[in-house]
Amino acid sequence: MPRKIYITATNCITPLGFDVETNIQNIEKEISGIVSHTNKKFSQNSFLGAIIDDAKLETEFNKISQIDGFTKLEKMLILALKPIVQKKPTDKTALILSTTKGNISELNTSSDEISEKVYLQNLAKTIADFFDFKTQPIVVSNACVSGILAIATAKRLIQAEIYDDAYVIAGDEFSEFVLSGFTSFQALSDTPCKPYDEARNGLNLGEATASIYITSDENLVKKNDIKIIGDGAINDANHISGPSRTGEGLFRSIKSAMNEANIESSQIEFISAHGTATIYNDEMESIAFSRLELQNVPINSLKGYYGHTLGASGLLETVIGIESLKRNRLYKSLGFENPGTSERINVITENKDIALKIFLKTASGFGGCNTAVIFEKI
Secondary structure (H helix, E strand, O other): OOOOEEEEEEEEEOOOOHHHHHHHHOOOOOOOEEEEOOOOOOOOOOOOOOOHHHHHHHHHHHOOOOOOOOHHHHHHHHHHHHHOOOOOOOOOEEEEEEEEOOOOHOOEEEEOOHHHHOOOOHHHHHHHHHOOOOOOEEEEEEOOOHOOOOOOHHHHHOOOOOOOOOEEEEEEEHHHHHHHHHHHHHEEOOOOOOOOOOOOOOOOOEEEEEEEEEEEHHHOOOOOEEEEHHHEEEEEEOOOOOOOOHHHHHHHHHHHHHHOOOHHHHOOOOOEEEOOOOOOHHHHHHHHHHHHOOOOOOOEEEEEHEEEEHHHHHHHHHHHHHHHHHOOOOOOOOOOOOOEEEOEEEEEOOEEEOOOOOOEEEEHHHHHHHEEEEEOOO
């Protein structure tokens, strides 16, 4: 019998707040972190994005450390992890970092030498050293599924008895590199994004960090904590940047997670989806959900609040999804007004109370990667 795996602590650092409670309060008020910016550091033109205030970040970081030399992303990650590290990591405690670009801004220099901070393994080691982790940190960097895939990775490593527990952290910073990249794809919207809406025309970018603690120790588990009951990760190998038109990879990922969880579609009570607000991603998701008879399950995308936070998105959205379970509360998919996918899905249009026990988190990304994880409230 595989070990049972639990999530007992969460946290996040976003433009909407520096803890989970503040984020939920702002989501309840339908406040978005996506605003217009004029910043030559990122672009010669004005742009929309969800960016953490540098002064606020400095103030909060100085409350926990006076050590100099950390990058913005490193400070964000440390702040996300600090409140949930309740006990000293052991030699059976994993640290797993999810990121797509890491300290990419360290490349913005006139020097011919590449900063050691650019390498993802060094970013992970910086965080591990700050908290005195005894094990070698693990990096998960697989496009935009990284955050949710890191949870699945932690679950499997603990079930394999390689580790007893794990801290999973995720983060990406807003950068000129990513902004210019998505601009070249013509994937950015000039208005706040509208996931699944008929008027959607692209995504907005954001930055955030998030953290969770995963354990197999049932003595640490409390009522309303979360059990991870199934996961699946399938690559459809469709295209380097375009999703499968049939949703095959996402379909198989969800099916695999449901098989492990031993549940039917009817037992899933809401879906926290990827929902980038790009034409093809949202369409693909609607097809996959319909194929699995999940089209009537309440679904939201949190991209309207945070923008697309890349390697942080899957973990951040899991943290908010966990709050939905704990609070028995569905949160509106901000930006949605009129159905815009060929397969009708049940997009949440208002915050509402509802009894909840099980939710599905999905993510899809470049290169055909797809991941699904199912969570159950104890």
